[in-house]
Amino acid sequence: MSLPTQMRFIDLPSFGAPDVMRIATEPLPVPGEGQLLVRTEAIGVNRPDVAQRQGIYPPPKDASPVLGLEMAGEIVAVGAGVRDFAVGDKVCGLTNGGAYAEYCLLPAGQALRFPKGYDAVKAAALPENYFTVWANMFQMAGLTEGETVLVHGGSSGIGTTAIQLARSFGAKVYATAGSQEKCDACVKLGAKRAINYKTEDFAEVIKAETGHGVDIILDMIGAAYFERNLASLAKDGCLSIIAFLGGAVAEKVNLAPIMVKRLTITGSTLRPRTAEEKRAIRDDLLSQVWPLLDEGKLAPVIDTVVPFENVAEAHRRMETSGHIGKIMLRL
Known part of the structure; x- marks a missing residue:
């Protein structure tokens, strides 16, 4: 698969209101050991994203400074040591930042395949909340x-x-x-x-x-x-x-x-947890919860889906607290 050398992402040149966010470009990331590179198709918007944009929730030192904690899409490259996933698999996952981008690095231990019948928007609405x-x-x-x-x-x-x-x-x-x-x-x-x-x-x-x-x-x-x-x-x-x-x-x-x-x-807060702790949660979800999603006994509630380019609109919707369920970005 031929990949571009550059990708679009949501840049945060300064802290402030939703309109401070800008679309910018940067080189495509390269997956390291235990990582997946996923072509992003949908992104979940969460309150920690809003807090990070406002400057009151800084990312951990080893995390991407780019906004976004959950996404879904197609694997386009895998790092060394990855055995459970392959290029072409559709996955959603809990990221360590960086989801507000066309391509995102996702630890394999925090990735889950789409439940049966799910598209990217429904799948991306799962990780952070579950x-x-x-x-x-x-x-x-x-x-x-x-x-x-x-x-x-x-x-x-x-x-x-x-x-x-x-x-x-x-x-x-x-x-x-x-x-x-x-x-x-x-x-x-x-x-x-x-x-x-x-x-x-x-x-x-x-x-x-x-x-x-x-x-x-x-x-x-x-x-x-x-x-x-x-x-x-x-x-x-x-x-x-x-x-x-x-x-x-x-x-x-x-x-x-x-x-x-x-x-x-x-x-507790989820973001500072270790990779091992997050993998343990993922494994529980895979065995206890994903079968219920596959059977349609559970489903995410989605309030609003807006284009990636309209990220400021999504953040404004979050700040009104008028939503019921998830606010999503679609690429």
């Missing part, structure tokens, strides 16, 4: 059949994924969202009850609904919800924090419920 939800809700919080989960931001890409996954593995799910339309979407995906956080106190609703609280809370709000999250957990419950959209510093919080109810508080 890696994040599986690592935090299943590996760390230990969700098991019969437990009860509260998912904050239920209409987001993370939220729509968490609702479906928890239901598929036998959990009862509650969710919060910011409008009736978003709450209806959460219920349609399998939530037993969706709570409009603008008109209801989720802690009061959870107490009324369950009597004793939920076993796990998947939280992307942080400080603004911390005390009410503690109140909403049942004995031996776990609060899993994955973002701080409501602030990272909680002040004057009553910590007594942690001791009285034997609560666990955990959290």
Whole structure:
């Protein structure tokens, strides 16, 4: 296969509003050991991309400075030591940056073949959310059949994924969202009850609904919800924090419920995890989740698909928080 020597990518010459992003060209990357070079067909837009563009979420030192954490496309070259994939395979994956480009380096241990019947847009909508939800809700919080989960931001890409996954593995799910339309979407995906956080106190609703609280809370709000999250957990419950959209510093919080109810508080970010940790998540997804995607029992919720060149429009859509599900770029 004859490859070009140059590729287009989304450059970030300075931090700021969506319009600071520019299309530029640079040499095609060369896959190293254990890497795939993928011709990008679709890209998922995520809040970390927005934060990186704003200058508040710098990439790790060994990561590409180019935006983008997930993509899907066709393998055009493989590095040394790659045995599970070949040129021509269609894959999606969790990148270490660099997805906002016509070609992207993807670690083979973070790559997954398209589920049955999927095109690139649907496949690219999977990695970031499924890696994040599986690592935090299943590996760390230990969700098991019969437990009860509260998912904050239920209409987001993370939220729509968490609702479906928890239901598929036998959990009862509650969710919060910011409008009736978003709450209806959460219920349609399998939530037993969706709570409009603008008109209801989720802690009061959870107490009324369950009597004793939920076993796990998947939280992307942080400080603004911390005390009410503690109140909403049942004995031996776990609060899993994955973002701080409501602030990272909680002040004057009553910590007594942690001791009285034997609560666990955990959290993680995906990007700094080691290659081995990411491969372990990928392997779990391959064995536990990909069969459900193949069978159509799970599916990404896609809000908007815009051309690669209109990346600023995609970021503006993300910043409005008006979306339900994923915002995608298509090449």
